[in-house]
Amino acid sequence: MNIFLSxxxxxxxxxxxxxxxxxRHDLEAVIAVLEEAGHKVFCAPRTDNWILKNVSPSxxxxxxxxxxxxxxxxxxxxxxxxxxxxxxxLGFAFHAKKRLILAHKADVKxxxxxxxxxxxxxxxxxxxxxxxxxxxxIVQHLELK
Amino acid sequence: MNIFLSxxxxxxxxxxxxxxxxxRHDLEAVIAVLEEAGHKVFCAPRTDNWILKNVSPSxxxxxxxxxxxxxxxxxxxxxxxxxxxxxxxLGFAFHAKKRLILAHKADVKxxxxxxxxxxxxxxxxxxxxxxxxxxxxIVQHLELK
Numbered sequence: 001m002n003i004f005l006s007x008x009x010x011x012x013x014x015x016x017x018x019x020x021x022x023x024r025h026d027l028e029a030v031i032a033v034l035e036e037a038g039h040k041v042f043c044a045p046r047t048d049n050w051i052l053k054n055v056s057p058s059x060x061x062x063x064x065x066x067x068x069x070x071x072x073x074x075x076x077x078x079x080x081x082x083x084x085x086x087x088x089x090l091g092f093a094f095h096a097k098k099r100l101i102l103a104h105k106a107d108v109k110x111x112x113x114x115x116x117x118x119x120x121x122x123x124x125x126x127x128x129x130x131x132x133x134x135x136x137x138i139v140q141h142l143e144l145k
Numbered sequence: 146m147n148i149f150l151s152x153x154x155x156x157x158x159x160x161x162x163x164x165x166x167x168x169r170h171d172l173e174a175v176i177a178v179l180e181e182a183g184h185k186v187f188c189a190p191r192t193d194n195w196i197l198k199n200v201s202p203s204x205x206x207x208x209x210x211x212x213x214x215x216x217x218x219x220x221x222x223x224x225x226x227x228x229x230x231x232x233x234x235l236g237f238a239f240h241a242k243k244r245l246i247l248a249h250k251a252d253v254k255x256x257x258x259x260x261x262x263x264x265x266x267x268x269x270x271x272x273x274x275x276x277x278x279x280x281x282x283i284v285q286h287l288e289l290k
Binding site: 010064065086090093094119 | 154155197203204207209210227229230232236238240256257260261262264265
């Protein structure tokens with residue numbers, strides 16, 4: 001299955017444009033589990049070699065929407081801080097009738113619009129306790145259908 | 146013209162759910178100018194009588210996407226703080242091929258994804274100095290096409 005992994009990006013970088021090490025480590029762990037389960041994963045910061053300045057906003061935007069359209073499912077890792085990019089991606093993908101999985105730590109409250117979104121058909125809300133559980137939960141959701 | 150006025154909402158309310166007075170005042174000024182110019186304006190907090198608790202997240206979500214689909218143009222008032230709802234609305238409307246106008250104060254830097262968005266066809270970036278100029282700028286943009 002082609003997975004578009006939607007993540008915070010421009011808010012998780014250092015002054016030189018590189019993605020923060022701990023955040024990159026977490027994303028790489030999620031990507032590894034999904035790929036080990038046989039899925040093809042697109043994750044923008046990885047494609048950019050973990051440096052935001054490698055692409056202009058326009059290039060990043062076009063790459064993003066092309067990859068969403070090619071994907072079978074969007075897995076969005078929703079954090080405490082609202083990501084403008086993720087929310088845009090979710091809206092775009094929802095209108096494109098893509099299957100959506102919103103994954104978040106159990107103690108993260110989804111933004112108001114996302115609370116409405118997860119009530120829609122083909123949208124799943126996955127609350128996880130830790131990153132190991134997240135892997136299992138996402139993979140289970142992907143295998144259910 | 147049917148205008149969907151996309152605004153911050155859930156982050157602009159008091160404990161009782163009512164929209165903050167100064168914010169409401171600003172929105173009412175924008176709505177008035179657009180209506181005086183002959184447009185029909187949908188603005189979610191006004192429809193909710195300026196109280197968020199009047200609707201559930203699901204009802205709000207469905208109302209939102211229905212109104213976007215009925216509109217000719219989305220005018221998004223982008224503030225300093227990222228709004229999850231607005232970004233979702235922009236993504237949804239962009240895939241639905243709606244005309245978009247992103248209006249923001251001249252000193253507000255657009256989120257990274259929106260910097261890419263305003264480079265797309267049928268998307269306008271309107272930087273304004275004050276709320277009076279904003280009215281004129283939006284109306285001009287609407288009349289240009």
